[in-house]
Amino acid sequence: MQIGPPARHCAVRPANAARHPARTALATALLALSAACTAETPPAAATGAAATRAAAASALDIVCTELHDSDRTRLVLEVGRAHTATRPDVVRFEIVTPEFLWPAPGQPETPRFPAEFSDASPNLAAALRFGAAHDSDDALRLLDFHAREPDAVALEGLRGSLALHESWQNRRALASLFYAATGNLVQLVALDCRRFGGD
Numbered sequence: 001m002q003i004g005p006p007a008r009h010c011a012v013r014p015a016n017a018a019r020h021p022a023r024t025a026l027a028t029a030l031l032a033l034s035a036a037c038t039a040e041t042p043p044a045a046a047t048g049a050a051a052t053r054a055a056a057a058s059a060l061d062i063v064c065t066e067l068h069d070s071d072r073t074r075l076v077l078e079v080g081r082a083h084t085a086t087r088p089d090v091v092r093f094e095i096v097t098p099e100f101l102w103p104a105p106g107q108p109e110t111p112r113f114p115a116e117f118s119d120a121s122p123n124l125a126a127a128l129r130f131g132a133a134h135d136s137d138d139a140l141r142l143l144d145f146h147a148r149e150p151d152a153v154a155l156e157g158l159r160g161s162l163a164l165h166e167s168w169q170n171r172r173a174l175a176s177l178f179y180a181a182t183g184n185l186v187q188l189v190a191l192d193c194r195r196f197g198g199d
Contacts, residue, residue, distance in 0.1 A: 060198035157182035
């Protein structure tokens with residue numbers, strides 16, 4: 001452990017500089033170089049890269065597919081870094097509802113949907129309110145959601161919850177998605193969820 005001012009790794013001590021004007025100028029330049037070498041700050045690029053890695057590690061993405069059909073995505077969720085124990089920072093929430101078509105401007109007609117419609121919602125994060133519960137390891141286990149106003153989203157009165165029934169094992173967990181809406185729409189779907197990031 002070093003106590004006191006940091007070592008001058010490039011320090012130069014020119015001898016008898018005062019008796020020779022030319023050496024005096026050289027000594028001044030060398031002392032300026034010595035002072036510059038004393039400051040040991042990490043490169044800006046390295047600092048920026050570390051900050052980027054920290055931010056990426058804090059984000060949590062969850063993609064859930066139907067338990068018996070892994071090709072059928074039902075929920076895409078992204079939780080940011082500003083979450084609390086009960087108030088998650090949800091920045092992306094997209095739900096797939098086969099029984100309801102969402103407006104999708106610009107979407108071409110497909111064999112499954114008419115033009116400008118899809119069973120995949122837009123990002124509903126800003127239109128929904130969220131609550132959360134975490135386990136003893138601070139891992140997300142329950143996420144409740146509901147529309148801020150009954151008609152805040154196209155699927156009127158949307159509300160529901162994502163329940164993770166086990167702790168993450170190899171970044172995967174069984175879960176269930178419940179959602180309901182105006183018009184007696186009630187769905188409960190068994191899910192296989194995968195986690196990305198959040199470390």
